[in-house]
Amino acid sequence: MPAKKLTPDAVLVTALAIADRHGIEALTMRGLARELGVEAMSLYHHVASKDVLLDVMVDRVYAEIALPAPDGDWREELRRRSASVREVLRRHPWALPLMESRRSPGPANLAYHEANIACLRAAGLTPAQVAHAYAVVDAFVYGFVLQELMLPFDSGPEAAAMIRDEPWGAAVTAHPNMAWFAEHVVLAPGYTFEREFAPGLALVLDGIAESFGLP
Amino acid sequence: MPAKKLTPDAVLVTALAIADRHGIEALTMRGLARELGVEAMSLYHHVASKDVLLDVMVDRVYAEIALPAPDGDWREELRRRSASVREVLRRHPWALPLMESRRSPGPANLAYHEANIACLRAAGLTPAQVAHAYAVVDAFVYGFVLQELMLPFDSGPEAAAMIRDEPWGAAVTAHPNMAWFAEHVVLAPGYTFEREFAPGLALVLDGIAESFGLP
DNA sequence: GCACCAAACCTTACGTCGTAATGTATCGTG
DNA sequence: CACGATACATTACGACGTAAGGTTTGGTGC
Numbered sequence: 378m379p380a381k382k383l384t385p386d387a388v389l390v391t392a393l394a395i396a397d398r399h400g401i402e403a404l405t406m407r408g409l410a411r412e413l414g415v416e417a418m419s420l421y422h423h424v425a426s427k428d429v430l431l432d433v434m435v436d437r438v439y440a441e442i443a444l445p446a447p448d449g450d451w452r453e454e455l456r457r458r459s460a461s462v463r464e465v466l467r468r469h470p471w472a473l474p475l476m477e478s479r480r481s482p483g484p485a486n487l488a489y490h491e492a493n494i495a496c497l498r499a500a501g502l503t504p505a506q507v508a509h510a511y512a513v514v515d516a517f518v519y520g521f522v523l524q525e526l527m528l529p530f531d532s533g534p535e536a537a538a539m540i541r542d543e544p545w546g547a548a549v550t551a552h553p554n555m556a557w558f559a560e561h562v563v564l565a566p567g568y569t570f571e572r573e574f575a576p577g578l579a580l581v582l583d584g585i586a587e588s589f590g591l592p
Numbered sequence: 593m594p595a596k597k598l599t600p601d602a603v604l605v606t607a608l609a610i611a612d613r614h615g616i617e618a619l620t621m622r623g624l625a626r627e628l629g630v631e632a633m634s635l636y637h638h639v640a641s642k643d644v645l646l647d648v649m650v651d652r653v654y655a656e657i658a659l660p661a662p663d664g665d666w667r668e669e670l671r672r673r674s675a676s677v678r679e680v681l682r683r684h685p686w687a688l689p690l691m692e693s694r695r696s697p698g699p700a701n702l703a704y705h706e707a708n709i710a711c712l713r714a715a716g717l718t719p720a721q722v723a724h725a726y727a728v729v730d731a732f733v734y735g736f737v738l739q740e741l742m743l744p745f746d747s748g749p750e751a752a753a754m755i756r757d758e759p760w761g762a763a764v765t766a767h768p769n770m771a772w773f774a775e776h777v778v779l780a781p782g783y784t785f786e787r788e789f790a791p792g793l794a795l796v797l798d799g800i801a802e803s804f805g806l807p
Numbered sequence: 808g809c810a811c812c813a814a815a816c817c818t819t820a821c822g823t824c825g826t827a828a829t830g831t832a833t834c835g836t837g
Numbered sequence: 838c839a840c841g842a843t844a845c846a847t848t849a850c851g852a853c854g855t856a857a858g859g860t861t862t863g864g865t866g867c
Contacts, residue, residue: 418845477742482763520733554706557719
């Protein structure tokens with residue numbers, strides 16, 4: 378018997394929790410139902426299919442992003458929302474690869490695009506310039522997070538330990554430039570990949586300002 | 593009865609062909625075997641598991657990337673290899689999300705990293721600067737390709753048609769800035785998203801040159 | 808020509824998945 | 838108290854990856 382009354386929102390929240398904790402591949406209708414004290418097929422009274430559940434989950438992720446304000450400093454607004462995107466995608470590591478295959482954008486997704494275009498437009502950019510700036514900022518942010526997610530470690534010391542162990546140890550010593558890089562960067566005290574985010578984003582925003590004559 | 597002698601390489605090539613043509617989700621052991629005129633379990637005499645098959649496939653993708661030369665102009669070498677990454681990932685759209693989950697890098701993956709570090713090092717960058725430059729260029733390239741793969745259309749006219757149809761039509765008209773953007777960019781004759789690649793990459797490379805005092 | 812063996816290939820089976828079809832129980836409202 | 842809707846359960850189907858074990862094939866030494 379069900380522990381509580383089931384609602385579409387409860388299903389969504391539990392699905393998010395499972396994906397966050399155990400990865401998207403651990404999100405199965407049976408497992409989700411078990412977590413809710415219910416049988417798998419009962420979920421279909423609250424969710425049309427697993428596919429639209431994923432759509433809704435992705436849109437919920439978009440809703441967590443801090444939107445840029447159109448009346449603020451474009452540079453600071455973009456910086457803030459980019460940092461927010463990164464934080465959100467780190468909280469929901471399953472979301473980024475999933476966004477790729479989703480076809481129908483939810484309301485939060487649309488609101489996100491609207492706010493970004495509004496911010497760049499308010500900064501005085503032409504439509505073509507908005508397209509350029511939007512593309513390059515998002516490319517950097519998505520690509521950076523993708524690289525973070527690719528990393529098989531979560532911290533600097535963990536990275537250092539991995540580089541030393543096999544099979545990485547042999548691979549690194551066999552490649553002189555990787556060895557040089559490992560020694561001076563990865564094995565340097567206090568190194569973490571995430572420190573590359575702020576300077577990289579600043580570099581991109583500087584480039585936009587310079588390209589389009591923005592303050 | 594098998595049409596030809598089976599080899600690990602034949603399995604790999606066929607697997608790549610299936611993934612390229614029908615997407616990674618269409619790559620099943622049974623389907624792969626059928627394509628090779630063989631039963632599913634026979635594949636396990638040439639490939640340890642589907643998981644290591646995916647590892648090998650990803651490394652084969654890395655092998656297709658044009659490596660930067662350490663003795664050339666760093667800017668041109670990076671530009672060339674970045675364009676190559678984009679082309680390769682567009683040829684194998686299944687590869688990018690897959691690289692994320694693979695844990696053990698193959699030889700081509702290692703050679704790729706080695707060549708990139710060598711190129712940046714030869715340009716005179718310090719280890720920390722190599723880390724910065726490498727991170728920001730790869731972030732841009734991966735992120736740009738990710739955005740391209742996200743796009744639910746393949747060409748400019750196709751994009752324009754989609755923007756006009758439902759459910760996008762209603763969504764766009766409900767958001768004034770998206771409408772403005774759609775009218776002046778997406779619906780403009782000759783627009784394609786891929787045109788954003790070269791200027792975006794140039795902006796990033798300019799930023800690197802300026803940040804680190806490179807020619 | 809023949810016995811032998813390893814490699815290549817097949818058959819069967821198990822537990823997983825998403826979900827269609829159908830059945831049962833519970834509850835708000837008359 | 839009856840009745841119709843809503844919530845939940847059961848059973849079943851065809852897919853998936855692959856473990857375990859059986860069969861065919863081709864090359865080698867006598």
